Amino acid sequence: MALSREQIAQRVAQELQDGYYVNLGIGIPTLVANFIPDNINVMLQSENGLLGMGQFPSEEEIDADLINAGKQTVTMAKGASIFDSAESFAMIRGGHVDLTVLGAFEVDVNGNIASYMIPGKLIKGMGGAMDLVAGADNIIVTMTHASKHGVSKLLSNCTLPLTGKGCIKRVLTDLAFIEIKDGKFHLLERAPGVSVEDIIKLTEGELAIPVNVPEMQF
Amino acid sequence: MALSREQIAQRVAQELQDGYYVNLGIGIPTLVANFIPDNINVMLQSENGLLGMGQFPSEEEIDADLINAGKQTVTMAKGASIFDSAESFAMIRGGHVDLTVLGAFEVDVNGNIASYMIPGKLIKGMGGAMDLVAGADNIIVTMTHASKHGVSKLLSNCTLPLTGKGCIKRVLTDLAFIEIKDGKFHLLERAPGVSVEDIIKLTEGELAIPVNVPEMQF
Amino acid sequence: MAGFDKVVTSYAEAMAGLTDNMTVIAGGFGLCGIPENLINEIKHKGTKGLTLVSNNCGVDDFGLGVLLPNRQIKKIIASYVGENAEFERQMMAGELEVELTPQGTLAEKMRAGGAGIPAFFTATGFGTPVAIGKEERQFNGRHYILEESITGDFAIIKAWKADRYGNLVFRKTARNFNPLAATAGKITVVEVEEIVAVGELDPDQIHTPGIYVDRLIQGTFEKRIEQRTVRSSSVATGE
Amino acid sequence: MAGFDKVVTSYAEAMAGLTDNMTVIAGGFGLCGIPENLINEIKHKGTKGLTLVSNNCGVDDFGLGVLLPNRQIKKIIASYVGENAEFERQMMAGELEVELTPQGTLAEKMRAGGAGIPAFFTATGFGTPVAIGKEERQFNGRHYILEESITGDFAIIKAWKADRYGNLVFRKTARNFNPLAATAGKITVVEVEEIVAVGELDPDQIHTPGIYVDRLIQGTFEKRIEQRTVRSSSVATGE
Numbered sequence: 001m002a003l004s005r006e007q008i009a010q011r012v013a014q015e016l017q018d019g020y021y022v023n024l025g026i027g028i029p030t031l032v033a034n035f036i037p038d039n040i041n042v043m044l045q046s047e048n049g050l051l052g053m054g055q056f057p058s059e060e061e062i063d064a065d066l067i068n069a070g071k072q073t074v075t076m077a078k079g080a081s082i083f084d085s086a087e088s089f090a091m092i093r094g095g096h097v098d099l100t101v102l103g104a105f106e107v108d109v110n111g112n113i114a115s116y117m118i119p120g121k122l123i124k125g126m127g128g129a130m131d132l133v134a135g136a137d138n139i140i141v142t143m144t145h146a147s148k149h150g151v152s153k154l155l156s157n158c159t160l161p162l163t164g165k166g167c168i169k170r171v172l173t174d175l176a177f178i179e180i181k182d183g184k185f186h187l188l189e190r191a192p193g194v195s196v197e198d199i200i201k202l203t204e205g206e207l208a209i210p211v212n213v214p215e216m217q218f
Numbered sequence: 219m220a221l222s223r224e225q226i227a228q229r230v231a232q233e234l235q236d237g238y239y240v241n242l243g244i245g246i247p248t249l250v251a252n253f254i255p256d257n258i259n260v261m262l263q264s265e266n267g268l269l270g271m272g273q274f275p276s277e278e279e280i281d282a283d284l285i286n287a288g289k290q291t292v293t294m295a296k297g298a299s300i301f302d303s304a305e306s307f308a309m310i311r312g313g314h315v316d317l318t319v320l321g322a323f324e325v326d327v328n329g330n331i332a333s334y335m336i337p338g339k340l341i342k343g344m345g346g347a348m349d350l351v352a353g354a355d356n357i358i359v360t361m362t363h364a365s366k367h368g369v370s371k372l373l374s375n376c377t378l379p380l381t382g383k384g385c386i387k388r389v390l391t392d393l394a395f396i397e398i399k400d401g402k403f404h405l406l407e408r409a410p411g412v413s414v415e416d417i418i419k420l421t422e423g424e425l426a427i428p429v430n431v432p433e434m435q436f
Numbered sequence: 437m438a439g440f441d442k443v444v445t446s447y448a449e450a451m452a453g454l455t456d457n458m459t460v461i462a463g464g465f466g467l468c469g470i471p472e473n474l475i476n477e478i479k480h481k482g483t484k485g486l487t488l489v490s491n492n493c494g495v496d497d498f499g500l501g502v503l504l505p506n507r508q509i510k511k512i513i514a515s516y517v518g519e520n521a522e523f524e525r526q527m528m529a530g531e532l533e534v535e536l537t538p539q540g541t542l543a544e545k546m547r548a549g550g551a552g553i554p555a556f557f558t559a560t561g562f563g564t565p566v567a568i569g570k571e572e573r574q575f576n577g578r579h580y581i582l583e584e585s586i587t588g589d590f591a592i593i594k595a596w597k598a599d600r601y602g603n604l605v606f607r608k609t610a611r612n613f614n615p616l617a618a619t620a621g622k623i624t625v626v627e628v629e630e631i632v633a634v635g636e637l638d639p640d641q642i643h644t645p646g647i648y649v650d651r652l653i654q655g656t657f658e659k660r661i662e663q664r665t666v667r668s669s670s671v672a673t674g675e
Numbered sequence: 676m677a678g679f680d681k682v683v684t685s686y687a688e689a690m691a692g693l694t695d696n697m698t699v700i701a702g703g704f705g706l707c708g709i710p711e712n713l714i715n716e717i718k719h720k721g722t723k724g725l726t727l728v729s730n731n732c733g734v735d736d737f738g739l740g741v742l743l744p745n746r747q748i749k750k751i752i753a754s755y756v757g758e759n760a761e762f763e764r765q766m767m768a769g770e771l772e773v774e775l776t777p778q779g780t781l782a783e784k785m786r787a788g789g790a791g792i793p794a795f796f797t798a799t800g801f802g803t804p805v806a807i808g809k810e811e812r813q814f815n816g817r818h819y820i821l822e823e824s825i826t827g828d829f830a831i832i833k834a835w836k837a838d839r840y841g842n843l844v845f846r847k848t849a850r851n852f853n854p855l856a857a858t859a860g861k862i863t864v865v866e867v868e869e870i871v872a873v874g875e876l877d878p879d880q881i882h883t884p885g886i887y888v889d890r891l892i893q894g895t896f897e898k899r900i901e902q903r904t905v906r907s908s909s910v911a912t913g914e
Contacts, residue, residue: 017678018678019678019679020678021886040678041678041679042678043679043840043886045886046609047539047540048465048466048468048609048612049465049609049611049612050608050609051884051885051886052878055667056665056666056667057665057666057667058666058667058668059666059668061667062661062664062666063608064467064468064610064659064660064661065468065469065596065607065608065609065610065659066608066609067465067466067468067609067661067662067663068609070663071465071466071467071468071662071663072663072665073661073663073664073665073666074665076608076878078873078874079679079838079840079842079873079874079885080878081842081878081881081884081885082608082609082611082878082879082881083611083881083884084543084606084611084612084613084614084615084616084643085465085491085539085540085542085543085612085613085616086540086543086544086546086547086615086616086790087884088540088543089539089540089541089543089544089790090786090789090790090791090858091884091886091887092540092791093540093558093559093560093790093791093792094788094789094790094791094858095791096789096858096886096887097886112563117565122518122524122528123518123534123536124516124517124518124519125514125515125516125517125518125536126515126516126536126538126539126564126566127515127516127538127539128515128538128539128540129538130538130540130541130560130561130564130566131538131539131540131541131560134558134559134560134561134562135540135559135560135791161564161565162563162564162565163564164562164563164564165562165563165564165579166563235439236439237439237440238439239647258439259439259440260439261440261601261647263647264848265778265779266704266705266707266848266851267704267848267850267851268847268848269645269646269647270639273906274904274905274906275904275905275906276905276906276907277905277907279906280900280903280905281847282706282707282849282898282899282900283707283708283835283846283847283848283849283898284847284848285704285705285707285848285900285901285902286848288902289704289705289706289707289901289902290902290904291900291902291903291904291905292904294639294847296634296635297440297599297601297603297634297635297646298639299603299639299642299645299646300639300640300642300847300848300850301642301645301850302782302845302850302851302852302853302854302855302882303704303730303778303779303781303782303851303852303855304779304782304783304785304786304854304855305645306779306782307551307778307779307780307782307783308547308550308551308552308619309645309647309648310552310779311551311552311553311779311797311798311799312549312550312551312552312619313552314550314619314647314648315647330802335804340757340763340767341757341773341775342755342756342757342758343753343754343755343756343757343775344754344755344775344777344778344805345754345755345777345778346754346777346778346779347777348777348779348780348799348800348803348805349777349778349779349780349799352797352798352799352800352801353552353779353798353799379803379804380802380803380804381803382801382802382803383801383802383803383818384802544790544792548795551783552797552798553783553795553796553797554796554814554815554817554819555795555796555814555819556787556792556794556795556796557792557793557794557795558791558792559791575793575794575823576793578793580793580794584814605879606879607879608878608879611879639847640844640845640846640847640850641880
């Protein structure tokens with residue numbers, strides 16, 4: 001069965017390591033914070049200028065001066081630091097963040113990503129997404145494998161305007177965990193109960209399939 | 219009579235205005251701080267990261283963590299701020315300092331300045347001088363008009379490697395206050411008791427002399 | 437102290453000299469740390485044809501959004517917009533020019549503008565629509581594009597505390613773009629919650645030195661929250 | 676906390692992994708805010724062929740100068756040098772390569788290195804020996820040169836206080852190049868006067884966030900003064 005949003009987040013959380021500085025994008029990536037294993041510590045970077053984002057505030061703790069990149073009220077974790085936007089993106093652009101998780105509309109076999117703009121639709125902007133994809137070595141893209149109409153989002157070539165070129169190496173969809181290298185998608189894991197054939201059917205870009213494709217473990 | 223070092227500093231101090239942020243170089247420029255008129259306030263910027271440099275410390279106040287760009291122990295004035303070296307030069311390079319006073323070996327009619335290097339002699343480096351001359355709109359160069367041997371330092375073309383190109387508009391020497399524009403030195407004032415002829419004799423670059431050249435007032 | 441006293445006592449005085457077709461750089465992220473009263477003063481002045489540089493453009497009735505109904509904004513340079521209906525309408529109708537700029541590039545453009553750096557290379561935007569018309573170059577085998585700096589006729593800033601010399605301290609994530617914008621304005625106007633005596637701020641803890649500040653005014657702030665999200669429910673409710 | 680605990684307990688551990696021919700970026704201005712014990716550890720290790728990036732090179736028996744007698748430095752990138760006899764001798768004899776870089780450009784090169792900006796334009800050095808071999812370009816009628824960023828295999832830093840996560844606070848003008856160098860090291864090693872509990876530093880007042888810091892050690896410091904100048908005499912006496 002295809003993974004739920006929570007399960008996608010949960011599988012991503014398995015990639016976290018103790019001591020990681022992590023930037024989580026809006027949407028599914030945000031949910032990753034709920035699945036951080038108990039035995040490790042990670043610090044969440046919010047690109048509006050906060051390293052060490054805590055949980056949402058109680059009603060009493062709400063502070064208009066303390067929000068995350070999604071403009072939600074948040075708190076600070078112990079050991080947090082605050083900085084201006086240039087410093088925040090110096091961190092991101094300079095490759096100091098250990099893991100970045102963000103959503104996308106499309107990715108392709110060359111590691112290109114399209115995530116901010118659908119021509120003809122209202123364009124709200126790229127926010128910090130272009131900086132994040134250009135700055136991070138270690139990115140996991142989370143998305144559904146295909147549209148509701150069964151149109152693949154894992155392509156030979158992205159059709160939408162790009163957010164970044166050649167920067168994506170790992171994609172976690174509701175069907176599969178995929179690595180991008182040598183101009184191909186490499187199938188690493190499949191969602192429990194999802195067959196390799198299901199994944200082939202919904203993957204437009206070239207897919208390399210090893211003999212054994214394990215199911216994801218939760 | 220040629221001005222003393224103190225008199226040069228004193229004349230420069232007359233150019234200060236209330237509310238000026240000022241960077242004073244090492245040597246004669248440093249002395250300018252001693253002649254700030256009582257009725258105005260200026261803040262001294264020290265490029266190692268201090269805005270609002272105070273007087274030298276008493277023995278009790280000496281703090282190894284608080285020095286100026288000349289590596290001398292200093293104090294902070296009320297309202298001072300501390301910042302890193304990149305911020306300090308952002309201030310300088312970005313043109314936020316109102317007046318910069320620095321020494322030189324040579325200047326020329328095109329506003330070029332040579333101040334950091336004499337080939338064959340030990341080269342200690344430009345420190346912040348290149349940043350200061352490139353960043354400031356308002357610079358006063360203080361220097362002796364000529365060497366001890368009577369060789370002019372106000373030239374048609376600088377002979378030494380440059381610190382900055384086309385950036386100097388005003389020079390105060392022990393003999394004269396001079397403006398540089400349109401490829402000429404313009405004689406604005408002469409030191410008390412110094413004749414226009416004395417100045418002509420020791421000025422190698424083209425010198426424009428108005429009908430009336432007032433003596434400096436102290 | 438007179439020469440360094442940046443305090444003005446009216447918003448009219450704070451924004452004096454702002455005229456049509458100027459460029460204004462505004463601090464703030466979303467509705468957090470925005471110079472809300474300075475924005476309102478621009479609305480009241482009715483200045484038109486403005487180029488705004490700001491990460492966002494407020495909402496319909498708050499923040500920079502209040503400059504939309506009277507068509508005061510000609511162009512906005514921002515990373516993320518469209519949180520309000522009138523903005524969408526003007527953008528779709530071609531009445532409002534929108535230059536989308538990646539958030540980190542925007543921050544760096546402001547900093548560079550203030551720091552006398554006319555242009556810098558960044559990997560951000562390479563191979564995307566942002567790169568169109570821009571120089572591309574490789575350094576150590578990676579691709580970069582050349583981005584130019586931004587300066588403004590005015591910068592409008594919200595800080596937490598200031599002394600009369602204009603030394604500023606920001607509070608929590610209300611800092612965001614404010615210190616950068618403060619460096620990039622020909623005239624930098626700051627509104628704060630509290631003005632303290634000169635000497636009261638620790639020199640080691642000043643976020644923006646007064647050298648960048650031209651005018652300072654104490655205001656009162658609504659500080660509207662865009663996404664009030666609390667722990668009990670963990671559900672975001674838009675305001 | 677284990678994952679973010681940056682504290683090491685010996686200088687050997689602090690500088691582990693430093694090998695011949697690496698590039699080391701050092702904080703400090705003159706002898707102020709220099710990582711004196713980390714420098715001494717490099718001396719004791721005897722690492723050779725180093726490229727040092729630092730505004731200055733210490734004096735004969737203190738600061739980076741202690742790396743000269745055993746010829747540990749192959750090249751130094753600095754803005755102002757030559758405060759010591761052995762330095763002069765090696766430079767004059769061509770045993771030591773010196774790349775003079777304007778102070779502001781040096782600071783910006785470190786910042787750019789840490790911030791993922793490979794190169795930037797600056798007016799500093801245009802038309803001077805510094806511009807030789809560098810691209811020149813005009814923006815808005817002014818001349819600029821292109822300067823490339825600097826990164827190091829190691830950055831060695833002196834801060835005042837830190838928490839175990841490596842969040843740093845600097846004191847007075849001992850800040851100088853330290854926060855910039857801290858961002859530009861592949862491995863950033865910091866020595867401090869005091870390590871405080873996590874949570875004790877005000878998040879608004881942290882100068883360098885711990886994300887830039889890899890190792891942290893508490894040390895004791897001589898803090899030698901180069902120009903002890905006092906008010907009564909106003910005369911500088913070299914030490």
